[in-house]
Amino acid sequence: MTVEAFDSKKELLTAFKSSQFLIDEVVxxxxxxxxxxxxxxxxxxxxxxxxxxRNDDDDFADNKPHSANVSFQVSVYCDALTVSKQTxxxxxxDKVMKSIGxxxxxxxxxxxEDTDIHHKPMRYSKKVF
Structure with a gap:
């Protein structure tokens, strides 16, 4: 796959949906x-x-990018009744994100405090070639 053809959002969603644990728990x-x-x-x-x-071109040769730096924030949101599931x-x-690089x-x-919501933001990055 070339840098131009890479669809980071599709890759991420497919990876999440490949985890039966996430499908079952993230109602x-x-x-x-x-x-x-x-x-x-x-x-x-x-x-x-x-x-x-973040999604920016990198490693240029002949005025063409040969890689890209991609970053995501993935946030888990829970309320008081489901906060025990957050960790x-x-x-x-984390396991799924690392499995895709x-x-x-x-x-x-x-x-x-304003919404009484527990929020766990996690930030990830990778270089795509």
Whole structure:
């Protein structure tokens, strides 16, 4: 696959959906950028929201890129009833991300007081050739 043909979002979603653990535990599903139900119905917790935060060309030769740097933030959202699932889900996300070549460079445990939501953002990057 060439750098130009690489679809990082598709690769990521396919990897998440290949994990039976994530399919079973993340009842709110996998969402790109925002978690919004098409009919404005509430989305259950836990849920995963991912977003591409970097995708730039690198390793130029003859004015053509021969690689790309790709980074994602993958966030696990839980409410008070599902927060006990946050760590096992985060561990599985980490396993899945590493299986497709990403390295984690940041991870935090956050509590959003205004919404009473537990949020664990994890950041990953890889170089694609």
């Amino acid at each position: 709110g599903g996998f969402h790109n950028l925002i978690a919004k139900h098409p009919n404005n119905e509430p989305i259950p917790f836990p849920r995963i929201v991912y977003q591409e935060i 096992p889900i985060a561990k599985e996300v 990403y390295s984690r460079y940041d991870s935090q445990d956050l509590y959003e």
